[in-house]
Amino acid sequence: MTRQYSSISVETTLANTIASGATTMTVASGTAASLLGGVTLAAGNVDIFTVAIDPDTANEEIVFITANSSNDFTIVRGQAGSTAISHASGATVRHVLTSSDLIYFRNGVITADAAISKTIVDAKGDLIAATGADAVARVALGSNGQVLTADSTQSAGVKWSTLTPFDLTINAKTTNYTFVSSDINKLITMSSSSTTTFTVPNGIFSAGQQINVQGIGTGTVQIRNDGTTVLTSTGATSTAPNLRAQYSAATIICTSSNNFTVIGDIA
Numbered sequence: 566m567t568r569q570y571s572s573i574s575v576e577t578t579l580a581n582t583i584a585s586g587a588t589t590m591t592v593a594s595g596t597a598a599s600l601l602g603g604v605t606l607a608a609g610n611v612d613i614f615t616v617a618i619d620p621d622t623a624n625e626e627i628v629f630i631t632a633n634s635s636n637d638f639t640i641v642r643g644q645a646g647s648t649a650i651s652h653a654s655g656a657t658v659r660h661v662l663t664s665s666d667l668i669y670f671r672n673g674v675i676t677a678d679a680a681i682s683k684t685i686v687d688a689k690g691d692l693i694a695a696t697g698a699d700a701v702a703r704v705a706l707g708s709n710g711q712v713l714t715a716d717s718t719q720s721a722g723v724k725w726s727t728l729t730p731f732d733l734t735i736n737a738k739t740t741n742y743t744f745v746s747s748d749i750n751k752l753i754t755m756s757s758s759s760t761t762t763f764t765v766p767n768g769i770f771s772a773g774q775q776i777n778v779q780g781i782g783t784g785t786v787q788i789r790n791d792g793t794t795v796l797t798s799t800g801a802t803s804t805a806p807n808l809r810a811q812y813s814a815a816t817i818i819c820t821s822s823n824n825f826t827v828i829g830d831i832a
Contacts, residue, residue, distance in 0.1 A: 566631070568669065569614045571602025574660035579618070580636065585649045590618075590628075590638050592658055597636045600658065606632055610639065617661045618652045626650055627663050694721035733777070743791070744817075749774045752814075756782040763817075767793045770819040779814040788817065788827055798827035806831040 577596035583589075592600060606612045613629040627647040632639040642649035645663035681701060685693060690706030692713075707713070707725025714726045734751045742753065743764040753776060755761050763778055763786065780786035786808040790796050800806025806827050808815060815829025 566611055566613045566629075567607075568666065569604045569606065569612050570662075571604050571614075571660060574602030574604075575599035576657055576659040579652060579654055579656045579658060582654045583618075583652050585642070585651050588640060588642070590640055590658075592636050592638065594636055597633055597638070600660065601630075601633070602660065606630070608632070613641070615644070615661055615663055615666065617657075617659050617663075619656045620659045620661060624650060624652065624656075626652070627661070627665075692723075694723055696720050696722075739782075744776055745769065748776050750776070752777040752779060754779050754781050755784075755786045756780075757784045758782055760785045760787065762787040762789050764789055764791050765794045765796060765817060765825055766791045767823050770825075772819055772821050775816050775818045777814065777816050778808070779812065780808040780810075781812060783811055786813075788815065788831075790825075793823065795824045796827060797825070798831055800827070800831040808832070 575596070577592045577600050580591040580593050600616070601614060604612075604614055606614060610631040613631055615627060615629055618624075618626045618628060625647060626643060626649060627645040629641040629644055630638045631641060645665040681693060685701070685703050687703065688706060692704040692706070693701050694704045696702045702721050704721050704723060704725075708727070711725040711727050713723055715722060716724045716726075736748060736751050736753045738753060738755050738761075739757050741762045741764070742755070743766055744753070745766075746769045749770070753763065755763065755778070761782075761784055765788065778786070778788065788796065788798075788806050788808070790804070796804050796806070798804070798806040806815070809830045809832040813830035815827055815831050818826050818828065820826055
């Protein structure tokens with residue numbers, strides 16, 4: 566059950582005598598809303614609002630209000646070490662903070678209706694993550710350099726992972742070559758003393774994907790379309806650029822379906 570509190574609750578009085586075994590009480594007409602102080606108790610007796618009947622007297626009893634209808638309240642008797650006893654009509658009813666509230670927040674347990682206990686964590690860097698509705702668990706700190714990543718196979722939905730270094734794969738060529746989908750993010754080198762061509766094909770790349778190229782031979786390296794792809798660049802022939810010289814490099818970026826731009830050391 567969820568504990569509810571109000572800073573503006575106004576005390577009231579019992580409208581009728583209640584016996585020690587009563588599970589309902591009625592307060593003075595028109596005072597229920599003021600007693601609750603703006604709190605709305607959810608249906609199904611899932612909330613509690615703590616009050617004292619006959620506070621600061623020998624007859625003080627702590628009760629939990631769990632529901633209300635107009636001026637009638639459903640109550641759970643004898644809470645916070647008090648005893649369920651009879652109370653006379655006109656007895657004071659006051660919203661209070663009790664020892665059970667303080668213990669609750671000091672030593673909360675991991676349940677749907679309680680605070681999260683500090684004892685769930687064991688070491689510096691421990692995290693608390695949800696394992697489901699109203700349920701949490703400890704996620705131990707990972708190793709230095711690891712990052713927290715989402716993983717639906719884990720009970721807490723997250724795990725510590727080691728980053729994989731991004732190493733550029735080199736695909737070395739010596740003759741004319743048409744790019745394939747696995748060339749994305751690679752460096753394709755061309756080593757030839759003759760003029761050679763990199764061809765950008767249609768239909769296998771999507772916007773944002775890129776290929777890096779470099780000419781490491783003495784021959785001219787051309788970057789060309791396949792007759793249907795569209796290339797743009799700052800080269801002398803903007804739709805058919807060449808790498809400028811030996812060891813020049815460029816990046817071919819797909820800007821949209823079938824359209825590419827070439828940037829780098831081109832001529």
